[in-house]
Amino acid sequence: MSTYMPKPGEVKADWYIVDATDQVLGRLASKIAMIVQGKNKATYTPHVDTGDFVIVLNAEKIRVTGKKADVLEYDTYSRYPGGRHLYSYKRMNERHPVKLVELAIRRMLPKSKLGHDILGKVKIYKGGEHPHAAQRPKELKLAI
DSSP states (O other), X not given: OOOOOOOGGGOOOOEEEEEXXXXXXXXXXXXXXXXXXXXXXXXXXXXXXXXXXXXXXXXXXXXXXXXXXXXXXXXXXXXXXXXXXXXXXXXXXXXXHHHHHHHHHHTTSOSSHHHHHHXXXXXXXXXXXXXXXXXOOEEOOOOO
16 A cells, blocks of 8 residues: 655645634744645645645734734845835734735745745735635634
């Protein structure tokens, strides 16, 4: 008997919706990273994308614990002299809450081409509406 190895074309991906209202950023990001990579399935293979699609709603209502709201800083660099900018968590949350959630998830994925492709399976939206009704996503309750 041989071990089953999924091939890239034969993996069926499901769609899930996650509501980020009052969820802790790091815990939510780690759960989403596991689902997107496919680590929650029995057919997980490290070199094949076996994960599901995840839609994250209400990204602006996410929270952090402790003093992280005052301490966390996000760094960008334009590759020009003097092009480094530091943004606090509060400023990022009010201006770019979608990017805040995306960065948390991206940093928990593999640093490779496969990790970059896996990040494309995460769809993050600021409000409670999304354009993916045709995919018939299922509600995902995360026990966090």
